[in-house]
Amino acid sequence: MHRDSEDSGLFGFETFDLPGLAQRFRLFGNVLFLIYIVVLLGAILPLRLLDPGWQVNCVNQLIWNAHLPLIGLGLVHLAVSFDPLSPSLVRHRDQVARAALPVALGFLLTVPLLGFASLQGRSAMAPMAAGHTKALRQLEAIRFAVDSARSADEMEQRLARLGAPALLAADAALPLPRLKTKLQADLATARRAISLHMASPPPPSLGSLVQQHLRTVVMALAFAFAFLSGAQGPRSLRSPLEEWVVAWQHSRKLAAERRRIRRDFRDRMDRLRAEQNLVLRTADWQDRSAGLPDRAYNGFDHNYIEQVLHAESEQRESA
Numbered sequence: 148m149h150r151d152s153e154d155s156g157l158f159g160f161e162t163f164d165l166p167g168l169a170q171r172f173r174l175f176g177n178v179l180f181l182i183y184i185v186v187l188l189g190a191i192l193p194l195r196l197l198d199p200g201w202q203v204n205c206v207n208q209l210i211w212n213a214h215l216p217l218i219g220l221g222l223v224h225l226a227v228s229f230d231p232l233s234p235s236l237v238r239h240r241d242q243v244a245r246a247a248l249p250v251a252l253g254f255l256l257t258v259p260l261l262g263f264a265s266l267q268g269r270s271a272m273a274p275m276a277a278g279h280t281k282a283l284r285q286l287e288a289i290r291f292a293v294d295s296a297r298s299a300d301e302m303e304q305r306l307a308r309l310g311a312p313a314l315l316a317a318d319a320a321l322p323l324p325r326l327k328t329k330l331q332a333d334l335a336t337a338r339r340a341i342s343l344h345m346a347s348p349p350p351p352s353l354g355s356l357v358q359q360h361l362r363t364v365v366m367a368l369a370f371a372f373a374f375l376s377g378a379q380g381p382r383s384l385r386s387p388l389e390e391w392v393v394a395w396q397h398s399r400k401l402a403a404e405r406r407r408i409r410r411d412f413r414d415r416m417d418r419l420r421a422e423q424n425l426v427l428r429t430a431d432w433q434d435r436s437a438g439l440p441d442r443a444y445n446g447f448d449h450n451y452i453e454q455v456l457h458a459e460s461e462q463r464e465s466a
Contacts, residue, residue, distance in 0.1 A: 165229045165230055166229070166230045166233065168226075168229055169225075169226040169227070169229040169230035169233065169236055170226070170230075170236075172222045172223070172225050172226035172229070173222070173223060173226045173236060173239060175219070175222050176218075176219035176220070176221075176222035176223045176226070176243075177219070178219075179215045179216060179218055179219035179222070180215075180216055180219045182215055183212060183213075183215040183216045183219075186208060186212050186215075187205075187208060187209060187212075189208075190204055190205050190208035190209075191205055199264045202260065202261075202264035203261065203264045206257050206260060206261045206264065206363070207363065209253075209254075209257060210254070210257065210363055210366050210367050210370065211366070213254070213366075213370040216250070217370065217373055217374065217377075219243075220243060220244075220247055220374070220377045221377065223239065223240050223243045223244075224240060224244075224377060226240070227240045241379060244377060244378055244379030244386075245378070245379055245380075247374045247375075247377050247378035247379070248374075248375070248378040248379070248380065248387065250374050250378075251370075251371045251372075251374035251375045251378055252371075254367045254368075254370050254371035254374065255367070255368070255371050257367050258364050258367055258368070261360060261363055261364070261367075262360060262364075283338070285309065285310075285311075286334055286337060286338055288309055289306065289309055289311050289334060290331065290334050292305035292306060292309060292311075293306075293327055293330045293331065293334070294327065294331075296323075296327075297323075298323065299314070299319050299321075299323060299326060302314070302323075302326070303319070314326075318330075372388065375387050375388040376388045376389075
């Protein structure tokens with residue numbers, strides 16, 4: 148009976164295999180890291196470094212899926228807390244924590260990159276719309292030249308003046324009605340393609356762009372601070388965020404101590420000035436009373452000094 152109660156663990160529950168549970172947490176964390184890498188590779192490849200849309204998509208995928216490696220980092224730290232005596236777990240935790248530091252800096256760098264890519268992409272929309280309008284006008288001029296031409300040579304000359312491609316030899320040999328029909332069909336196809344391209348969603352307004360950018364910036368900063376809290380410097384066992392908090396608290400203590408020292412110094416100087424003034428006033432009355440009789444001088448000087456001392460003490464107590 149006693150053996151059964153010991154095997155059942157605390158409060159009747161079976162005891163956990165903490166080293167085995169720590170290894171499972173380590174495995175779950177590594178799987179989350181792998182999933183995040185696969186998601187990023189799917190967004191990055193193929194590379195289009197000069198495309199603003201590609202840049203915005205990469206930054207969004209990097210930020211909006213950052214919860215995966217963040218949970219993985221937490222699981223790795225949790226695994227070490229379950230089995231702190233495992234050298235492999237501690238070594239793996241240190242490697243992951245050191246890698247979290249450049250990741251946090253990368254999230255901070257995505258803020259200016261996202262703003263630049265968003266503004267560049269929006270500014271590129273206006274020339275694109277103007278180009279669509281110019282292409283439609285040119286197609287209309289070519290259509291009019293094709294309709295009004297009375298021969299293939301005249302049509303070719305008009306197309307050359309408009310900057311259109313020259314007629315192929317096989318097309319130039321066709322009869323004029325068939326040539327016009329073929330060219331009109333090609334122009335209609337080009338016009339439909341331009342119209343479909345123009346029917347794409349309009350560029351976002353500046354207000355919606357700023358709102359989306361601010362939301363992404365807040366997420367990037369939050370993930371940066373989260374990774375900093377789980378990171379580890381190369382020469383310290385504490386995270387950079389903990390070191391900054393400790394340094395800030397130490398600076399606050401130093402500032403409070405400096406303020407206290409300055410306040411005590413001012414109080415001492417005030418007391419010294421008050422004592423000096425009292426001595427000077429006493430000496431002045433002694434000089435003025437030098438010609439009086441001893442009884443009158445002693446009584447007057449004694450009462451005055453007592454009054455001054457009492458006033459000075461009351462002033463210091465009220466201060």
